[in-house]
Amino acid sequence: MGSMANPKVVAIPIKGDRVELVDTMTTSTPENPAPQAPAATASPAAPESIVPAAPEPEIVPTISLRDIGRGILKQFTRERLTALGLALISVGTLFLIWYFGTKYRFEFYIRFKNVPTPEQVFQQATQVGLSNAFLVNIAYSVRRILLGFFIAIAIGVPLGLFIGKYRRVSEFFMPVVEILRPIPAIAWVPMAIMLWPNNEAAIVYITFIGAFFPILLNTIHGVHSLDGVLVRAGRCLGASEAQLFWNVILPGSLPHIFTGLAVGMGVAWVSLIAAEMISGQFGVGYFTWEAYSLVDYPAIVLGMITIGVLGLTCSGIIRMVGVLLMPWLAFAPGGKR
Amino acid sequence: MSMTMMESDTRRGFIDVRDMGVTFGANGSQVIAVENVSLNVQPGEFVSLIGPSGCGKSTLLSIVAGFMKPTRGAATLDGKAITKPGSDRGVVFQQYSLFPWLSVRKNVEFGLKMAGVEQSKRNTTARALLDLAGLLSFENHYPDQLSGGMKQRIGIVRALATSPQVLLMDEPFGALDTQTRVVMQEILTNIWQQFRISVLFITHDIEESIFLSDRIYVMTARPGRIKAEIKVPLPRPRTAEMTDTPEFMNLVQELKGLIREEALAAMAPEIKDRGLAGFGMKVGPKGVGEIF
Structure with a gap:
């Protein structure tokens, strides 16, 4: 199916749209009208999109899925760690205010005098x-x-x-x-x-x-x-x-x-x-x-x-x-x- | 693909619209959207309705789909009056209308599920249709993971899943970019070649209407009337090469002439610029020079 690098197979990945690549499979029925597709658009953008990619249309989707997966995982872990760190800081600050407030019996309008300490x-x-x-x-x-x-x-x-x-x-x-x-x-x-x-x-x-x-x-x-x-x-x-x-x-x-x-x-x-x-x-x-x-x-x-x-x-x-x-x-x- | 549901009965699917008129608004500020329109789609025929924006072509489709009632006249399918939406008429919308909470396959199965078809049968049918659309490998994806062209292909096979007598398509490729559009037209003509059901296709794209249709109705600017009916004598199955033939080009020229008048007429109220005087238009009192 579609082994010849017809213009359409080329034109589609060029758009940078990974998923549209599948389109080439779809139309590869016996009565496939594929080769003439760009001509039908007659759009001025067509020629420049065909020329550079013509020699190696199959190379476009070669980024390995595993690499992407690993990248995402890394990103995800880093995101998680950052979030966890910020959460600890935020809760920790609250705790420290309480701790020091009660330890030094802070009293300036707000009174920590009767507030129990964390230990209590x-x-x-x-x-x-x-x-x-x-x-x-x-x-x-x-x-x-x-x-x-x-x-x-x-x-x-x-x-x-x-x-x-x-x-x-x-x-x-x-x-x-x-x-x-x-x-x-x-x-x-x-x-x-x-x-x-x-x-x-x-x-x-x-x-x-x-x-x-x-x-x-x-x-x-x-x-x-x-x-x-x-x-x-x-x-x-x-x-x-x-x-x-x-x-x-x-x-x-x-x-x-x-x-x-x-x-x-x-x-x-x-x-x-x-x-x-x-x-x-x-x-x-x-x-x-x-x-x-x-x-x-x-x-x-x-x-x-x-x-x-x-x-x-x-x-x-x-x-x-x-x-x-x-x-x-x-x-x-x-x-x- | 040798499943019985896929061989639709070409004897049926006759859409008849008679003397239809649609008026919007209350007394005093009435707008006539569609006036005195009669058209038909023969069983197994692909018919396009083309016209400038706002000419009421989508209104007509809404009536045939059963979403609204005409002010005058009536629409029938195989002799029965159309009163409400139903699975005998598959509809493909301009906006993406896949259910975002269902996987691609479940979306295609939806109509069958509503009809009470059992799970295993639904599954088989949906997978066959997705295969036809070239999207079987995406069956477990969610619609939001797909591109616009893929969503519309799924929209088309979803509408076909319940074996409707007719397919109503309201500018289904309107939101797609030109390249994707052309590919989608080829896919659609291939799919149609297999099902051979009646299609009423709304578009404002001239090449698209010629490439796909057996017959084209051209509508006037508001109030929408049928201005011309054009037969497309190109042979089937249609291929992309045909768009380069003189027959195709001539049809494009002919339709362009018809549409251009209407498009300009449709825009006339909003054009207040003498820059368009060259088009032979009546223009408003102010020119650009007077404004600046």
Whole structure:
């Protein structure tokens, strides 16, 4: 096939477009009209592109894949190391400010006088950290987060898809959404206590409220920013309305939905801790507030760090699931993960 | 390639557009996009619709595809009125319309999946079609990893996967560079040679329309009407050499004349420069000299 170096085989790699090289294979059917291709364009650029490459058209794609792979790997490792280094510096600086602030009892408007030292907090962590009571507090918080968050997904994503897709649904739901949305989850605390039969349900509800609106709004935005030609393509290929939702609109909105999940998870933690501090029994927020009431300063910091680590873990999991579910984003134009 | 789905029935795929008119906008500020257009595509025929930009050729295709309804007249496929999109009409869009979250093969399988075809069968069909497009080795790539020409080839075989009666193509190569375009035209004519299904092809490229088509409709500037219908007597299968023949050149000249008038007419409202007076155009009151 195509063993003769006809003009077209030459002209294509010259453009520097590695993939178009395949074109020469495609047209090598018996009735291949290849040789005359450049003539057909009659474009002024054609002659100069043919002349220099004519003697050795096959040499163009000879960069070995292994070299490229090694280069990428090297680049990747270096990138990773740099990122890790910067992360260590940033966390280290925070720690040093804390360390020196408490060591020298820094006091200039900001008062480090009562702030526990890292050693005290570490000691607290070794004493309390693995105690049953503390783990129970963590378990409570995690359970509330999971419940609130997954209920928010279960309602927010489908509702967002429908609101985004159908104008009438949007016109019906959006006024309520716009009224309720500015109310912070913390402001729901008194109402939630009245509304729900027990404290536990009230806290889950507040967590849900925190996660719900970011998820809903980002899902709607995802549907709106979906390229209309994809929906039309789906229809042309015979997709029914339900199939369209499942096979085009949902996967097409997924990147935005995951943005909503990440934001929603953050707000859910904020809401949960506030709710636990005000109305709770058990939970990391309750633990932190109780420590303040009992003037147990190291425990306050321990509680705060625990909240930070839990929040970080949750958003890390979301990001990981996102990468696993949407491998194509690695190649999206301008989209680097 | 000896699969049954690939031998399409050339008896079917008759597109008939009758007295079609399309008006946009509400009362008072109405724009007539298409006026009194009648055209047809015979079973197994490759027909191009060519005209200046804004002449309503894409509007016509949207109606045949089922995306919109005409204000007057009707479009039918094999005698049945067209009311909504369906897999009996494959559509290739100007913009790349591959689903970015699906691999190349899954994209081609999409229509079959919607039709409930089982996985193994879908797989075989998709692979055969990708082979035809010369892209089998890219079956597991994502569309964002491919060049524009490759994406459009996949778009074409994806539209063919459900064995539609007709293929509607809306300036499918419009976004490609000239060299890629020419290669794509050859690939398309080769693929068409194998399927022999009816094609309605929208373009503004004269050479492209002649090279590919059996018949060409030339449209006027807005409001779009059919200005001329030209038969292309070049033999099949088409080869790139044909573009050098006198017959081809003559057709190009003929179409150029027809299109040029319309292109100038289409631009008339926006031209306010006496530099175009040489074209025999009516121009606005201001010349360049008065502006500076």
